[in-house]
Amino acid sequence: MGDVLVWTVWGAAAFACLGSGIAVVTFRNPFFSALALIGNLGALAVLFLLLSAEFVAAAQVLIYAGAVMVMFLFVIAYLGGSATEPPTRVSSWQGFAAAAAGTALLVEILLAIGLKGGGRLADEADVAQSFGSPAGIGRLFLTDHLLAFEITSIVLLVAAIGGVILGSHSRAERRASRTATGGGPQTPDDSWSGPSGTVPAGLPEEASAQ
Amino acid sequence: MMGPSITAYLILAAALFTTGAVGVLVRRSPLIILLSLEIMLNGANLALIAFSRYHGELDGHDCQGEDLAVAASEVVVGLGLIVAMSRRRLDLDVDRLTTLRG
Amino acid sequence: MVAAAWICLFAPLAAAAAITLAGNRLSRPGAGYVATASVGAAFVAALVAFASLLGRDGEQRDVSSTAWTWLSAGNLDFELSILVDPLSVLMMLIVTGVGALIVGYSIGYMDGEDEERRFFAYMALFVFSMLLLVQSGNFLMLLAGWGLVGLSSYLLIGFHQERPSAIAAAKKAFIMNAFGDATMVLALFLLVQQAGTLDYGGTFAQAEELASNGWVVNLIALGLLGGAVAKSAQLPLQTWLPDAMEGPTPVSALIHAATMVTAGVFLLVRTAPLFEVAPRIQDLAAGLGAATLLLAGLIALVQTDIKRVIAYSTMSQIGYMFLGAGLGAYANGMFHLMTHAFFKALLFLAAGIVIHALVGEQDIRKMGGLRRLMPRTWLAFLVGGLALAGMPPLSGFFSKDSILASALASGTYGQILLAAGLVGAFLTGLYTFRMIFIVFGGAPSEHVREHLHLHGRKEGPFWMTATVAVLAVLAVVGGGVQIAGVWHPLADFLRTSAEPLVEPSVAQDLITSAIAVALGLAGIAVAWWTYAVKRISPPRPSAARLTLERKFYFDEAYDLLFYRPAVMLARAWGNWIERPLIFGSISGLSAGTRGLARGVSDTQTGFLRTYALAIAGGVAILALVFVSVRA
Numbered sequence: 026m027g028d029v030l031v032w033t034v035w036g037a038a039a040f041a042c043l044g045s046g047i048a049v050v051t052f053r054n055p056f057f058s059a060l061a062l063i064g065n066l067g068a069l070a071v072l073f074l075l076l077s078a079e080f081v082a083a084a085q086v087l088i089y090a091g092a093v094m095v096m097f098l099f100v101i102a103y104l105g106g107s108a109t110e111p112p113t114r115v116s117s118w119q120g121f122a123a124a125a126a127g128t129a130l131l132v133e134i135l136l137a138i139g140l141k142g143g144g145r146l147a148d149e150a151d152v153a154q155s156f157g158s159p160a161g162i163g164r165l166f167l168t169d170h171l172l173a174f175e176i177t178s179i180v181l182l183v184a185a186i187g188g189v190i191l192g193s194h195s196r197a198e199r200r201a202s203r204t205a206t207g208g209g210p211q212t213p214d215d216s217w218s219g220p221s222g223t224v225p226a227g228l229p230e231e232a233s234a235q
Numbered sequence: 236m237m238g239p240s241i242t243a244y245l246i247l248a249a250a251l252f253t254t255g256a257v258g259v260l261v262r263r264s265p266l267i268i269l270l271s272l273e274i275m276l277n278g279a280n281l282a283l284i285a286f287s288r289y290h291g292e293l294d295g296h297d298c299q300g301e302d303l304a305v306a307a308s309e310v311v312v313g314l315g316l317i318v319a320m321s322r323r324r325l326d327l328d329v330d331r332l333t334t335l336r337g
Numbered sequence: 338m339v340a341a342a343w344i345c346l347f348a349p350l351a352a353a354a355a356i357t358l359a360g361n362r363l364s365r366p367g368a369g370y371v372a373t374a375s376v377g378a379a380f381v382a383a384l385v386a387f388a389s390l391l392g393r394d395g396e397q398r399d400v401s402s403t404a405w406t407w408l409s410a411g412n413l414d415f416e417l418s419i420l421v422d423p424l425s426v427l428m429m430l431i432v433t434g435v436g437a438l439i440v441g442y443s444i445g446y447m448d449g450e451d452e453e454r455r456f457f458a459y460m461a462l463f464v465f466s467m468l469l470l471v472q473s474g475n476f477l478m479l480l481a482g483w484g485l486v487g488l489s490s491y492l493l494i495g496f497h498q499e500r501p502s503a504i505a506a507a508k509k510a511f512i513m514n515a516f517g518d519a520t521m522v523l524a525l526f527l528l529v530q531q532a533g534t535l536d537y538g539g540t541f542a543q544a545e546e547l548a549s550n551g552w553v554v555n556l557i558a559l560g561l562l563g564g565a566v567a568k569s570a571q572l573p574l575q576t577w578l579p580d581a582m583e584g585p586t587p588v589s590a591l592i593h594a595a596t597m598v599t600a601g602v603f604l605l606v607r608t609a610p611l612f613e614v615a616p617r618i619q620d621l622a623a624g625l626g627a628a629t630l631l632l633a634g635l636i637a638l639v640q641t642d643i644k645r646v647i648a649y650s651t652m653s654q655i656g657y658m659f660l661g662a663g664l665g666a667y668a669n670g671m672f673h674l675m676t677h678a679f680f681k682a683l684l685f686l687a688a689g690i691v692i693h694a695l696v697g698e699q700d701i702r703k704m705g706g707l708r709r710l711m712p713r714t715w716l717a718f719l720v721g722g723l724a725l726a727g728m729p730p731l732s733g734f735f736s737k738d739s740i741l742a743s744a745l746a747s748g749t750y751g752q753i754l755l756a757a758g759l760v761g762a763f764l765t766g767l768y769t770f771r772m773i774f775i776v777f778g779g780a781p782s783e784h785v786r787e788h789l790h791l792h793g794r795k796e797g798p799f800w801m802t803a804t805v806a807v808l809a810v811l812a813v814v815g816g817g818v819q820i821a822g823v824w825h826p827l828a829d830f831l832r833t834s835a836e837p838l839v840e841p842s843v844a845q846d847l848i849t850s851a852i853a854v855a856l857g858l859a860g861i862a863v864a865w866w867t868y869a870v871k872r873i874s875p876p877r878p879s880a881a882r883l884t885l886e887r888k889f890y891f892d893e894a895y896d897l898l899f900y901r902p903a904v905m906l907a908r909a910w911g912n913w914i915e916r917p918l919i920f921g922s923i924s925g926l927s928a929g930t931r932g933l934a935r936g937v938s939d940t941q942t943g944f945l946r947t948y949a950l951a952i953a954g955g956v957a958i959l960a961l962v963f964v965s966v967r968a
Contacts, residue, residue, distance in 0.1 A: 031238035050258030055266040123260035129957040134249040150291030184308030191315030336943030
């Protein structure tokens with residue numbers, strides 16, 4: 026009885042996962058794609074629970090779906106209509122090549138699993154009740170994986186700085202906005218590289234207000 | 236353990252990964268490409284957790300946590316790029332952005 | 338004695354260096370005095386060496402002296418060494434004696450010339466080179482002297498640099514000599530390989546062993562003969578000698594009559610042991626000599642330039658010397674070399690006086706009747722001409738007839754060559770006196786009346802007339818050194834250097850002498866009747882005459898055989914290989930690099946998806962590798 030339940034749950038979660046994944050890749054409107062991704066994350070959380078990874082499942086839902094995807098949706102909302110992609114003209118050879126690469130990857134991974142696994146992957150280890158608890162994960166972070174832990178924090182710092190720089194207005198932009206029609210809405214950024222103010226060639230420069 | 240064996244989870248992870256890969260290669264909007272990247276990352280995470288369960292060790296969970304952090308950072312920077320691009324009135328079309336040509 | 342030999346060798350070199358370094362500080366005649374004095378000093382040193390050599394016995398007349406070892410490689414030692422033996426001392430005396438006279442003559446002849454110093458420096462260099470050649474103690478020094486002599490000849494033929502004909506003649510001489518040098522060098526390679534040494538003594542001692550290896554020694558002898566033929570202007574490399582008359586007359590006298598062209602004969606005699614074990618080649622040398630003497634004699638009959646007549650006569654007389662040396666009559670050949678040096682230099686220098694008096698005119702058709710105007714010169718010509726034609730009791734009689742006698746004594750082949758030599762004697766008388774009667778006979782021609790320029794009563798400057806007088810005396814008495822059958826100190830002297838292969842009997846000597854003198858007189862008679870008395874008219878222009886005038890078409894043949902193909906080859910090479918391959922490769926390299934760069938830059942499409950595809954593809958391949966390797 027329990028087994029059947031587990032199988033059913035697994036089947037539903039797997040179906041949802043795969044379906045939302047395909048939905049993310051195929052939808053035209055990025056807003057719908059983002060929503061599909063949230064669905065994907067939810068299904069994944071269920072799968073994690075089935076694998077006795079409770080903490081991770083919770084973290085997934087909270088952080089990923091709660092924060093990252095929300096940020097995504099914010100940006101999509103900000104971009105508005107310009108985010109919608111024009112109809113794709115799949116260039117002849119690139120489509121085929123992409124399909125071929127994808128198929129190749131899939132086949133190889135399955136081969137790897139099949140050849141390596143097969144028999145052996147059938148016997149999982151027995152785990153204690155406290156498997157997947159935050160205490161265990163935290164202990165590992167601070168002992169075996171300490172270096173990775175610290176480097177990850179630096180990565181996050183760099184990302185934060187990058188975000189600030191990318192989002193800031195350069196001095197030239199601010200100057201242009203002041204000289205334009207009476208300090209109206211901001212003008213496009215003249216500088217691609219932040220506050221330094223050099224203009225690379227080839228970028229469209231428009232002085233008109235946004 | 237009840238339910239499907241680890242192999243099923245791995246196959247599912249492979250399918251997710253491949254789907255995301257195809258999406259990265261085929262779509263033209265940078266936003267969608269970013270989302271497809273997330274799919275790929277999720278596939279990888281699933282595989283990690285599955286193996287972690289198989290071995291009975293928690294290392295996979297650790298990796299998945301770091302993966303999460305890196306994915307978040309990458310999304311931040313990517314979205315920042317996209318916003319900056321739109322501020323300059325650039326087409327949000329990967330095929331049009333060819334300044335690196337030659 | 339050895340010291341004397343070294344001084345003899347280096348005195349002219351020191352003079353050449355001194356004249357070159359002194360430059361303008363030395364007056365022009367001063368350079369002439371320095372050069373003459375140095376050659377004169379060399380002559381004195383040669384006399385000293387000669388005297389001390391006479392004081393020794395036969396066996397000890399073979400002294401070699403080494404200055405230093407130049408190169409020592411494995412078993413081979415190459416040294417700067419000289420050999421003082423009768424043969425080399427004889428040559429030293431001839432070279433320095435006649436050389437000193439001619440260089441002295443040049444002081445008068447080249448007076449007023451702008452480049453006089455350069456001339457005397459070159460002359461001194463030449464004397465040094467010739468001495469190096471004859472005094473060498475091994476083949477390497479010989480080769481060095483050989484090359485230097487060729488160089489000096491080139492420099493002196495082309496002395497009048499502003500004349501294109503002189504430059505061309507100098508090049509022609511040098512290139513033909515270079516051919517001979519090449520064959521000689523090849524022979525030396527073989528010799529080193531077979532004998533292991535280049536020393537005269539060492540190689541000659543191994544001559545018998547070399548002979549056992551049949552064809553090698555023939556090749557060596559052939560190579561040496563090639564060098565001799567080139568240097569001595571014999572068939573088939575004789576075409577450069579007439580053109581070499583572009584040089585000043587003293588040059589023609591010294592280099593192209595008395596000394597350099599006789600170096601080939603010297604070589605044949607010096608390397609006689611090698612030739613004796615290659616008898617076919619020796620016979621070939623004799624045959625070439627005979628052919629050349631006929632050819633040159635015939636061509637001389639139609640020449641109109643006074644110097645060219647004498648040049649062809651030189652070619653012919655060297656043919657006699659080759660005949661002698663080729664038959665093994667070494668002493669007789671060397672005897673003729675000595676007397677020829679006297680009377681040929683006499684003829685050239687006397688011709689120089691005539692040319693000098695006529696302000697550079699050399700065409701005999703414009704001359705005539707100089708007998709009354711320049712009697713002493715006429716006398717000198719007469720002496721030289723009679724000696725050349727082999728009339729007794731002048732020197733040429735004794736030397737030429739000794740060679741003919743040896744030919745008679747040398748079996749059937751020798752007798753065929755004798756016939757050629759006798760015909761040559763007739764021709765010699767004919768062309769020599771043709772020249773004399775045309776130039777000196779009859780009434781003074783119009784050109785002579787207008788242009789004759791004498792120094793008051795004297796016919797020429799002091800230096801010129803005095804040296805010519807000395808040479809005339811030598812031409813008369815020089816034959817006294819060896820009178821066949823009666824008195825032969827020269828042959829005895831040279832016996833230790835080169836043992837002759839044939840010794841004609843007294844009867845043979847007398848028979849050949851009589852016939853040769855008779856034929857010579859006949860030639861003179863025909864010349865007298867044709868050109869002096871004018872009873873017989875010269876032959877009409879005909880095909881035969883044209884052939885003679887064209888020198889038997891040798892120049893044209895060589896042009897067709899060698900020059901044209903070489904030019905075509907060079908042009909083809911340039912068009913087909915140099916331009917496309919070598920230049921093309923350079924531009925091809927740059928074009929290829931540019932193409933490659935363009936091809937590589939085409940992969941940078943700028944499309945993000947292409948790059949992503951590349952990454953995906955790479956991952957797929959890597960995964961394949963991992964799967965296949967691990968599995």
